[in-house]
Amino acid sequence: MAPDKTVSYAASALAEARSQYAKRNPESERLLQEGGKYLPGGNTRTILHVSPFPLTFASGNGARLTSVDGHEYVDFLGEYSAGLFGHSNxxxxxxxxxxxxxxxxxxxxxxxxxxxxxxxxxxxxxxxxxxxxxxxxxxxxxxxxxxxxxxxxxxxxxxxxxxxxxxxxxxxxxxxxxxxxxxxxxxxxxxxxxxxxxxxxxxxxxxxxxxxxxxxxxxxxxxxxxxxxxxxxxxxxxxxxxxxxxxxxxxxxxxxxxxxxxxxxxxxxxxxxxxxxxxxxxxxxxxxxxxxxxxxxxxxxxxxxxxxxxxxxxxxxxxxxxxxxxxxxxFDSQAVAALNARGARMKEALQDVLIRHGIYRQHPEGARRNIIEVDSFQGDTTIAGNDGNAASQEALPKMFVTGEGSMLNVRFSGPDRAEWQALFYHHMLDNNIYLAARGYTPLNLALTDADVGNYVAAVESFVVAHKNTLTL
Missing domain, CATH: 3.40.640.10 (Type I PLP-dependent aspartate aminotransferase-like (Major domain))
Structure with a gap:
């Protein structure tokens, strides 16, 4: 059986991304190793662990985080929704x-x-x-x-x-x-x-x-x-x-x-x-x-x-x-509506990127029809299945966006989805955007439309860089 070129491509690209990440963040690595003397794995919160090591932050202000390695990130994680108000309201x-x-x-x-x-x-x-x-x-x-x-x-x-x-x-x-x-x-x-x-x-x-x-x-x-x-x-x-x-x-x-x-x-x-x-x-x-x-x-x-x-x-x-x-x-009713509206605009912009570059496959009724199909796939599982029934999985593009209102998630499908998800995470960090390793992006009130525009642009640069493989 011929090797799966998609898996080997994603794994190879991820190895290079992690190598560059390690070179860019030596102080975060040093602190994790030092912390490992007193904390199992140098960590006290499982969700924050990523390979090869997680970032350590020194400060936050508004929607910005600064790492101990001196890099500033726009915070699109918002402490998994708890940080809705930014870092210095x-x-x-x-x-x-x-x-x-x-x-x-x-x-x-x-x-x-x-x-x-x-x-x-x-x-x-x-x-x-x-x-x-x-x-x-x-x-x-x-x-x-x-x-x-x-x-x-x-x-x-x-x-x-x-x-x-x-x-x-x-x-x-x-x-x-x-x-x-x-x-x-x-x-x-x-x-x-x-x-x-x-x-x-x-x-x-x-x-x-x-x-x-x-x-x-x-x-x-x-x-x-x-x-x-x-x-x-x-x-x-x-x-x-x-x-x-x-x-x-x-x-x-x-x-x-x-x-x-x-x-x-x-x-x-x-x-x-x-x-x-x-x-x-x-x-x-x-x-x-x-x-x-x-x-x-x-x-x-x-x-x-x-x-x-x-x-x-x-x-x-x-x-x-x-x-x-x-x-x-x-966070009154007006703020709720405004943040949800920003999330809806962001989701539509991300979907347009995926349509324009052919990641969302063409549908007889038009490209926009694929958005309806992806949105209707909610990861419905079967009693005997894995992550989605076979028919739904086959219809999914390799890269897609799910969510509602101000809670969004860029996700991947297929047997190599874990490698793609990790590769996407490192790409966004390279563009000074911080989010969950699983692609979770809950918006916070300190973000601006310009921040959202930069996020969408970073996603598009990822798609362009890997377009030939993502459209296979």
Missing amino acids: KRIRDAVAAAMDKGWNFGGQCTYEKVLAKKMVERFGASGLEQVRFTNSGTESNTMAIVAAIAATGRKKILVFSGGYHGGTLIFPMEYMKNPDVPTSNLPHDFVFAPYNNIAETKQVIASLPPASLAAILLEPIQGSGGCRPASRAFLHFVRQQASELGALLLVDEVMASRLGPNGYSATAGIRADMISYGKYIGGGMTFGAFGGRSDLMALFDPSRFLLQHPGTYNNNIVTMAAGVEALDI
Whole structure:
């Protein structure tokens, strides 16, 4: 069998890119090696590891990051959505400073938590948020939502979906779903696995369960870690209906997705969750999480009733609470609409690049038809499949863009997609643009139209450089 020239090309180009990267960033490499004496792998956050080594940053200002090697990058990662306000928002800094002037470790309640809770319920009430409790992370928020579902229903099983990420202890890539016995850091709940965005096969999974055994359905309405894959409206309404009919709770993870609608994603999609988890940007870039939902469910956490425990030293930390109050005022409905519109323009510009250079293959109804086909492919998996069913995978171009509003992801398909994704990451760094290694690009408020234009231009230069192979 002849060797796969596409794979060898991508692997060869990636090796050269990594070599140049190492030469460009010697101080980052030195610091990683030094840190390895005290941190396993020199790292304390798995997602930030990249080969041959990750960058180390010295400072940030606005939408700019400066590395210890002296290179400045435009930040298109925005701390995976938590850094929505950039690195030096004056309003948030002033709010935090004013709060800290009064002390920050009270060991008691503070006024800021009452204000922030009221703001959140008023804002996200249409999505199903009637009462809320604060946590320290999105991981903790989803953990407590599951606890509430089990307690409220008296059942154990939790339905989750392929590609789902609900925190460091709730990760469900296809590899894990095919073999749940592999070692993981996941919590030992009774998880049931179903294919994301696949109504027919999810019905089969649900039908196979014992009666009255499902406590909850947990999903992201747009998967962040899973490649910015939006669930179809039909799929969201299907899971809402299934939860209601089965007496299970619908837990919607909006840790990232709540940024896409003025009242949250669920309200935008026309569904109402039983419980919702929040995190990331709402804390103004500080350590933040929250969970909430129906008042009858949240009553389980009323400490005067002595039902479910939810302690936490930093649940109402003054710094986070003050930053959150200001953050929701900054990111109001007008700001949400403006950032989503910028994301839509950026996605269209990226799609036009892929069309003009023949990456999106021609369709009998015209090149724009390919955008509809790519957008309709949401990475819907099958029970026995890998990442997408065969028909959808065959229709995908080697390079494509997914996402909605201000959450975008440049992705690749095919057996060598990991090499292409890594090559793209290094190309963007060479153009002084910082993003997630997986191509995730959540926009932040400090970015400008000029920054977006430079991002699109960098993508086009990547396409031009590798066009002959990408169009094979």
